[in-house]
Amino acid sequence: MLDGEPIIQVKGIVKDFPGVRALDNVSLDIRPGEVHVLMGENGAGKSTLAKILMGVITPDAGEIIYKGKSIQIRTPLEAQSYGIGGVHQEFMLVPWLNVAQNIFINREPKRWKGLPFIDHRRMHEESAKALAKFGISVDTRQPVKYLGTAVQQMIEICKVLTTGPKVLILDEPTAVLTEREVEKLFQYIKVLQSQGVAIIYISHRLAEIRRIGDRVTVLRDGKYVGTVPVREVTDDTLVQMMVGRNITQMYPRHRRASGPELLRVKGLCVKDGPQEVDLVVHEGEIVGLVGLVGAGRTELARAIFGIDRPVKGEITVKGKPVWPKSPQQMIRYGLGLLPEDRKRYGLALNMPVTKNVIMASLRRHFRFMIDSQKIEKLSNNYINELRIATPSAYRLVRYLSGGNQQKVVLAKWLDTESKLFIFDEPTRGIDVGAKVEVHALMDKLVQEGAGILMISSELPEVLGMSDRIYVMFRGRIIGHFRYDEADQEKIGALMLGIGVKEADAS
Amino acid sequence: MPAKSALWKIPPVIWIIALLCVLYGLFAPGFFTFRNLQNIIVQASPLLIVALGMTMVILTEGIDLSVGLTMGVIGVFCAFLMKTGYPMGLAVLLGLSAGTFFVFLNGLLVSTAKLPPFIATLGLGSMVFGFGLVLTGGESVPISNSAFRFLHDGTIIGLPMPIFLAVVVFGFAWILMYHTPFGRNVIALGGNPEALRVAGVNIERAQTLVYTLAGFLAGITGIIIAARTASGYAAATYDWEFDAIGATIIGGTSFEEGQGGIGKTILGVLLISVLRNGLNVAGVSNKYQFAFIGLVVLVAIIIDVKFRQATEGGAEA
Incomplete structure (x- = not known):
């Protein structure tokens, strides 16, 4: 043949x-x-x-x-x-x-x-x-x-x-x-x-x-x-x-003892979305949130970030109660969202790296005018730190690869000095090499005291990166595991709602 | 309940037309006479011809804002040629060719120069209009040729000429749209031109062709109108693109994805024609007619869009 x-x-x-x-x-x-x-x-x-x-x-x-x-x-x-x-x-x-x-x-x-x-x-x-x-x-x-x-x-x-x-x-x-x-x-x-x-x-x-x-x-x-x-x-x-090189580890994770509470969500309900959701994210923790498409994960993220208004529930950030009214407000509380559809919601594709980097932290950079030299220097720092492959800080984001675009979104939130990140499908559509780098960056962030709520459909990624894992099904959290008690079968079954009765779903 | 669901399937345009007929029947004596009803169809015919071309253009996610002006100028051109002694046949032929050529240029601007159709057709329409004004000094040019007037006033096999022409053009357009590759190109240019390109179609040429055909149809309409008024006047039909676009959209053709077709454009044409005719019969002054027609067309489009969302939402999920 x-x-x-x-x-x-x-x-x-x-x-x-x-x-x-x-x-x-x-x-x-x-x-x-x-x-x-x-x-x-x-x-x-x-x-x-x-x-x-x-x-x-x-x-x-x-x-x-x-x-x-x-x-x-x-x-x-x-x-x-x-x-x-x-x-x-x-x-x-x-x-x-x-x-x-x-x-x-x-x-x-x-x-x-x-x-x-x-x-x-x-x-x-x-x-x-x-x-x-x-x-x-x-x-x-x-x-x-x-x-x-x-x-x-x-x-x-x-x-x-x-x-x-x-x-x-x-x-x-x-x-x-x-x-x-x-x-x-x-x-x-x-x-x-x-x-x-x-x-x-x-x-x-x-x-x-x-x-x-x-x-x-x-x-x-x-x-x-x-x-x-x-x-x-x-x-x-x-x-x-x-x-082009040896990948020794897809999930470079150094787990540490978690610190004080960063985010607590209690009984959160969104119209036609998540119902009675309770969850907690601590400093130094990556918390995985899994579920099928349509389970309400993205809707939950949007509600916490103040894009869609929840109908009831409580949210506390670093112990302070907050009622999310707008993304601007949540950014001031130190939240950052890496959206699922980064091209639509995460980036201004036709703008250069520099402007994307300061997009969410404009207030801080704006004095009388924007000092473009300072911004360029700032951007170059992120380009080096996050290893963003771009010919210059003025390259339009449109022309970067998926992995590098994702890093620009990340740079934007780093520049707001966020401590609490919601990553919605952080490595979707980006290639193996960049995936590992994004994983390494996430690990570094939590080492430095940030907390991450990670939504992902890739179970190996969730199991490899998370400290704790919540499983969502039809808008409700129906399972909660420590990473060492979880495995693919258990979580996979829960995601499909196997063994869940409607009555005790909450 | 089958009876109810069958009623629900009737497009709202038909309800609106029926409602208008009832209202006019009550308030405009003389509306429900054979003569007037025939009149409505005669008036609707030229609009149908130009709206068919507009529907095709809109299906490609384009628009032609030059048709009204082009139509008027074609009338002027024919009148001018006949006045200077050209025989009627040749004048019509040249008029049609000129109109087709203008809109062919529109097509080129859109497909090859990649100008947004709004700007390309608006600009070209203005140029053509200017040409018409220069040719006649802005005056209306009378047409005395009775053979030319036959194109509107005559009958053929018992049908008034405009109706006859509309039927022929509609049959021709239907075959083109649904039985030849032309129609597939129209739908695909709006829906996914890249799919057409990888299937080996020259999409620039296909797009130009759609505009050219629409221009040809606008030319026919322009000549019918010139025959009706027995004159060529550049501004005679300056607002016709509104009617043509309105009829298309009321007929359910969307500006996106190549959704729609020429069949229901007939209903849109009928709605606008009934509306106009009734207002005339009821003696509503021209000033109010504009506002009223605009209002009804907008309402009809809103109802239709809501209706389609309601009936198609389920199918898409």
Whole structure:
């Protein structure tokens, strides 16, 4: 299966975007019938390479060789003509077109040859057939807007498969799929493999790579690191190849005795949200708050921070009772919130690092005017201290990677001299290396006497970082553990509400 | 209760039209005569033609604020050409081409120069209007050609010309929207242009084409209006984009995501036409008409938006 001439080769591909070299002299070859995994952290250049092969962007330099002949792929149609097609990482469906229209977008079967009239009947029949292969039966006349993300993703996959690709590119296809659909997809990938289809599979889930991958190519910072057969490589080696160094510990935590109480929440209720929530955060503590999406964790954070008004309950900060009226007020009490959606709520994307850093502490920096030299110095201090990778303090935050953006949000709260932080999904969407750094910073903060309430959906992160863990289910706290009494099974079951009766849920 | 749920499915626009009809029936004698009802349809026809183009443009998340002025200037242009001795057929053809070309430029500004459609169409509309004023010195140009006037006053297979043209244009637009790739492009340009691009569609060209078609439809409308008034006057239809946009939005087309379609634009057109006609029949002065129409259109849109939120909220969750 692994031998034979490569169907497609790329040689010395270079692609520059303003300010970054996304791909720097990358080469690889894909053979028919193999699943070739592309791995790398966010920003490593995987999706850029995928887009080049799909004709969405054109490389600045380098060569693409298809079945021994040098070719150019300038448009998606040209890619299609070589049998190259794929599923993009981004949502590529049109919400108000129906399922069949989306699957056959720009390839609609025509009623009469040479005339533009669409044969709707055939389009719906073939769409239903393609979806049925994955056990999905939806009304193909429905707009995709009304369908769940998993079904939408399967529609994207059917969109490519109905073109009969020879080279199939799947860019993180399982991120939004449920277990059952992943199973179906993997089965189908095996079928395609046996038909000689070459598959480029982009992922950073090690478990998936082990299950379906034949060879894996690792990219880092746009550079080619190496290609290895999946069977002959350990997880540690792969991670090391991706990150470029040895990660000894994902969760660098030095637990200490906790200090006096920083935050106490008692009987807090929010309309359509958390109900009768009690929790405590002490100095020197990371307190994990877990629950399913919709359990009310973010709503709780917003209420404590004064964004949404709670309806009743008590909040004390450092022993002083506070009724949260606005974020401004809570900031004065020393609170800081790293929101879940940092791009929307945490940053001003089109402003430079400097202005983001002083965003919440403006009052302190504002005398007669703002001393921009002082601000630059201040920002540079944070850039060094937090190791924010940016060419300068004046770089627009928009252009930083997810991990570095998160560090800017953190710098903003450090500058308010906050002592009590709410971290809502602090490492979502940022890559392994930056994750470890954010974890290390959190540890450092609590060493210096801060307290952190950490909302996270990643159980390993919660277990690895927290001193204590609260479990939330349908708006209520239904479990409370010390880190050494907790394990994945116990917490996982509680998150799903298993063993909880409605009556004693409070 | 199936009876109730069936009633709930009727879009609120229809209720509002029905309510207006009842009110006019009570307070505007002469509203419910065959002649007047036919009149409403005749008046609604040119608005439908231009509103169809507007609906397509709005579906692409665009807008065309130049249509009213473009329509007027096309009328002026036709009148001017006929006055200087061009035969009527050629004048109409040139008028249509000129209008289509103007709006094609709109399309280019939006799709290629990436100007916001508001500004592009507003600016171009103003330029075109200026051109119309220069051509005629701001005067109305009379049209005596009876063949030209046939385009509004004549009948064909028993139908008044405007109705006939509206039916033909609607059929043409329907096929284009729902049976050819053009319609898919319109919906996708508003919904997710990137999806269209990765499927290999030249989205700049597709977008320009939508504006151009809308311009062509506005041209047809401009000619019908010139035939109705037997004159070309640059400011004759200066406020028509409000009616066209209003009809589109009342018809349930949204400014976002390419949601909506041309079918229900008919209802929006009907609402505005009934409203205007009734006010005329009831003898309400022009001054009050403006304020009243604006009010009713806004209320209709608010009711419709609330109604859709109420009925679709469940489906989306």
